[in-house]
Amino acid sequence: AQKVTQAQTEISVVEKEDVTLDCVYETRDTTYYLFWYKQPPSGELVFLIRRNSFDEQNEISGRYSWNFQKSTSSFNFTITASQVVDSAVYFCALDVDFGNEKLTFGTGTRLTIIP
Amino acid sequence: NAGVTQTPKFQVLKTGQSMTLQCAQDMNHEYMSWYRQDPGMGLRLIHYSVGAGITDQGEVPNGYNVSRSTTEDFPLRLLSAAPSQTSVYFCASSQDGATNEKLFFGSGTQLSVL
Numbered sequence: 001a002q003k004v005t006q007a008q009t010e011i012s013v014v015e016k017e018d019v020t021l022d023c024v025y026e027t028r029d030t031t032y033y034l035f036w037y038k039q040p041p042s043g044e045l046v047f048l049i050r051r052n053s054f055d056e057q058n059e060i061s062g063r064y065s066w067n068f069q070k071s072t073s074s075f076n077f078t079i080t081a082s083q084v085v086d087s088a089v090y091f092c093a094l095d096v097d098f099g100n101e102k103l104t105f106g107t108g109t110r111l112t113i114i115p
Numbered sequence: 116n117a118g119v120t121q122t123p124k125f126q127v128l129k130t131g132q133s134m135t136l137q138c139a140q141d142m143n144h145e146y147m148s149w150y151r152q153d154p155g156m157g158l159r160l161i162h163y164s165v166g167a168g169i170t171d172q173g174e175v176p177n178g179y180n181v182s183r184s185t186t187e188d189f190p191l192r193l194l195s196a197a198p199s200q201t202s203v204y205f206c207a208s209s210q211d212g213a214t215n216e217k218l219f220f221g222s223g224t225q226l227s228v229l
Contacts (some may be wrong), residue, residue, distance in 0.1 A: 004157075035217070045158075045205065045220040091157060101209060102148055102173060103218070105157035 002027045004094050006106035012081055014114045021077040021109045023092030029053075034068065034075045035093040035103065045091070051075065077109075087113045116139050121206050121221035128196040128228045136191040136224050138206030146209045148218070151175065152200040158205065164189055188215040196228045 003026040013019045025034065036048040048057060050070055059066045061078045079086050089110045093103040122137045140147065144156060150173075160173030164183040179191040189208075193200060203225050205213035206217040 037220075042222075043203075044222045045207075045218075047217040047219075050217055093158075101148070101216075101218070102160050102163065103158075105150075105159070107155055107157040 002029075002094050002096055002104040003093050004104055004106035006090075006092055006109050008109045009107070010110045010112070012114055013113040015084060016081050018078060018080050019082055019111065019112065021079075021092075022111065023075045023077065025073050025075065025092070025094045027094060027096050029096040032094060032096040035095070036066065036075075036077050037091045039089040039091065039108070041088070043050050048077075048090075069098060082113045084113045084115055087111060119179050119206055119208055119219050119221040121204075121224050123224060124222065125225050126227070130195075130197060130228060132196050133192070134196065136161060136193075136204055136206075136226070138189045138191065138221060139187050140189075140206075140208040140219070141187065142208065142210070142219065143186060144208035144219070145186065145211050147183065148173070148207050149179070149181065149189070149191045150205045150207065152223075153202050161191065161204075173225065193226075196226075198228045200226065201228045202226060 005024045032053045034051045038046045056068050065078045067076045089108045091108045092106040095103050129176045145166045149161040150158040152158045160174045161179050162181040164170045167183050167186050170181050170183050203223050205223050206221040209216045209218050
């Protein structure tokens with residue numbers, strides 16, 4: 001069975017600080033996909049990134065960066081110079097079922113950026 | 116381009132009532148799915164469909180029915196609502212489930228069962 005753990009339930013940081021959201025996953029499959037989604041206060045879920053298990057390169061997109069380490073089964077998400085608009089619940093998700101796209105989500109981390 | 120549209124946004128039911136949550140997408144996506152979101156539990160897959168006429172169960176299918184008669188629509192039916200079905204429901208779609216692309220989510224339906 002697959003499992004995604006986001007141990008940080010809530011995080012609060014002051015604006016402009018850097019913050020890292022942790023994601024640890026469990027799977028016996030050697031091929032899988034990892035995702036991050038953002039859920040702002042408005043409620044919709046917004047895709048941030050998709051990473052396959054064969055690509056361990058870190059990725060940077062503006063103020064966002066992701067660190068994928070298979071050795072520790074982690075896929076952590078860092079926001080640099082945080083802004084109030086980053087306040088949201090962030091979900092990490094795992095997909096091992098090719099052809100059916102059945103995501104296993106973590107419980108989410110609520111991030112609050114304090115002005 | 117509307118994307119994924121869910122209706123209604125809010126619904127209150129009494130125990131035992133039935134209702135259908137509607138989901139429609141205008142992106143010609145083959146894959147559609149329903150998730151429920153509960154506090155402290157993330158999102159859990161209820162049912163999914165890889166194309167018209169094909170549906171299958173997810174992690175928490177009990178108490179829910181689905182059908183996929185067209186590519187665009189994927190309604191979720193509660194036949195006899197229970198308080199345990201109080202949740203926020205999200206419909207999602209993607210171009211092709213076989214390539215594990217990103218999901219496009221609807222704005223959600225907040226359901227309360229009294």
